[in-house]
Structures are given as structure tokens and as C-alpha cells.
Amino acid sequence: xxxxxxxxxxxxxxxxxxxxxxxxxxxxxxxxxxxxxxxxxxxxxxxxxxxxxxxxxxxxxxxxxxxxxxxxxxxxxxxxxxxxxxxxxxxxxxxxxxxxxxx
Numbered sequence: 001x002x003x004x005x006x007x008x009x010x011x012x013x014x015x016x017x018x019x020x021x022x023x024x025x026x027x028x029x030x031x032x033x034x035x036x037x038x039x040x041x042x043x044x045x046x047x048x049x050x051x052x053x054x055x056x057x058x059x060x061x062x063x064x065x066x067x068x069x070x071x072x073x074x075x076x077x078x079x080x081x082x083x084x085x086x087x088x089x090x091x092x093x094x095x096x097x098x099x100x101x102x103x
Contacts, residue, residue: 021045 024041 017045017049 021042024045026041027038028041028044030037030039030044
């Protein structure tokens with residue numbers, strides 16, 4: 001359900017951005033530092049929205065990769081601790097049988 005609401009919100013945002021961009025079609029000067037060009041404002045708005053989406057998406061992918069790596073590490077540690085606990089339980093069971101009759 002959360003994915004559906006995210007998709008709907010994304011579509012609404014895209015629609016609002018498109019409407020805002022279509023309204024603003026006048027050419028504007030854009031200074032790139034080494035050159036000045038006249039570009040329609042619609043391209044500037046859509047370009048900035050695209051760059052923002054790429055940045056946010058990249059951050060999300062990086063964060064997901066980092067969390068997956070942490071999950072993998074923690075699962076390996078958990079498996080190691082469970083194996084150690086199992087071997088310790090079997091060691092205690094063997095010792096209980098040896099010292100049970102001496103008391």
C-alpha cells in the first residue's frame with residue numbers, strides 16, 4: 001500500500017511540474033560559467049527536476065547498498081554466534097554426563 005501512495009504522490013508531483021513548466025516557456029539566460037546561453041525556461045525546470053531526481057535516487061541506492069551490506073554482516077555474525085552456542089551446549093551436555101555420578 002505504501003508503494004501505491006508513493007507512486008500516486010510521484011505522479012502528482014510530475015504533473016504539477018509539467019504544468020508549471022508548460023506555463024513558463026519564455027527563454028532565459030543560463031550562465032554555465034564558461035558560456036551564456038538562452039534556453040526555454042521549460043527545459044531549465046525539467047532539467048533541474050531530472051537532476052534532483054537522479055541525485056535523490058543515487059542517494060537512495062547508495063543507502064540501500066550500505067544497509068544490505070550491514071544486514072549481510074550481521075547475519076554472518078548471528079550464524080557464527082548460534083554455531084558457537086550450539087557447540088557450547090553440546091560441550092556442556094557431554095560434561096554433565098561425566099560428572100553426574102560423582103556428587
